[in-house]
Amino acid sequence: MPSLNIEVVTGDITTQQVDAIVNAANTSLLGGGGVDGAIHRKGGPAILEACRALRASHYGRGLPVGQAVATTAGRLPARWVIHTVGPVYSATEDRSPVLRGCYTNALRVADELGARSIAFPLISSGLYRWPKDDAIAQALAALGAASPATVEVARLVLFDAGA
Structure with a gap:
């Protein structure tokens, strides 16, 4: 089983060249603001x-908080x-x-897909008002404790240097 290499970078989640990009979605799954809106805009209608x-089919009432599900990436790289x-x-x-x-549920889904690399935004730190320093600590704790089967690289993409 490969060990998980955790990277922390500043950048745009929609430009990350990885197997899977994580979307900080809302329960509707139908797009929104922040990261969710950017992913839907750049990824396109697919x-x-x-x-x-x-x-x-499966999520008539929306995606429950904390859960994760995969779709195509459309035009994203x-x-x-x-x-999630x-x-x-x-x-x-x-x-x-x-x-x-x-984070752990997104990693589980990535493993199920056979992804080797995944990029995460700082989940809940925007519109959901989670303090950035604690959001980073929670992300690193979850990723550091993970032992995925196929994912080798987990990248935490911070939107700005202030984070």
């Missing part, structure tokens, strides 16, 4: 069509997009296990 098919829904940050409830689950 991603939305695949998401609509998922909604029509990847084979797949793995959609992060939790909204709460100062009164510890939702960090759910946030870490987004």
